[in-house]
Amino acid sequence: MYLNFQNRKYMFDKIEHIGIAVKDLEAANELYAKLLGAPHYKIEVVESESVRTSFFQVGPNKIELLESTNPDSAIGKFVARKGEGMHHIAYAVEDIEAAMEQLKADGFRLLNEKPKRGADNKLVCFVHPKDCSGVLVELCQEICDS
Numbered sequence: 001m002y003l004n005f006q007n008r009k010y011m012f013d014k015i016e017h018i019g020i021a022v023k024d025l026e027a028a029n030e031l032y033a034k035l036l037g038a039p040h041y042k043i044e045v046v047e048s049e050s051v052r053t054s055f056f057q058v059g060p061n062k063i064e065l066l067e068s069t070n071p072d073s074a075i076g077k078f079v080a081r082k083g084e085g086m087h088h089i090a091y092a093v094e095d096i097e098a099a100m101e102q103l104k105a106d107g108f109r110l111l112n113e114k115p116k117r118g119a120d121n122k123l124v125c126f127v128h129p130k131d132c133s134g135v136l137v138e139l140c141q142e143i144c145d146s
């Protein structure tokens with residue numbers, strides 16, 4: 001099936017980051033600093049998602065490590081079920097609302113109806129992994145503080 005991209009209102013700009021679920025953020029920070037050759041540049045708690053995250057810059061992309069602060073959180077359940085591992089791929093979009101509208105029209109199930117505030121100064125929305133070949137997809141738009 002060929003899609004008509006002529007009327008596309010959005011494009012994904014780039015892979016913004018890859019999210020990796022970990023059990024112990026401090027241990028994983030050390031491991032990833034060794035792997036990537038540079039330490040994380042920030043740690044951020046996202047209360048609404050019950051996660052502590054850290055970020056590593058890798059050229060133009062980022063790696064986000066996520067540790068749950070509550071076993072009932074999405075990351076807590078993920079780690080309990082599957083252990084540590086790749087959790088999501090995040091794509092940068094310029095207009096998250098337009099991207100969400102388009103994806104919904106194309107039959108993708110969104111896990112949140114409205115963009116929500118994520119880590120690293122972003123508006124985010126998640127797309128159901130079952131609709132993306134088993135991979136949880138995050139859309140993120142930079143929040144411009146003006």
Ligand code: CO
Pocket residue numbers: 017019064088090138
């Ligand atoms: Co993310």
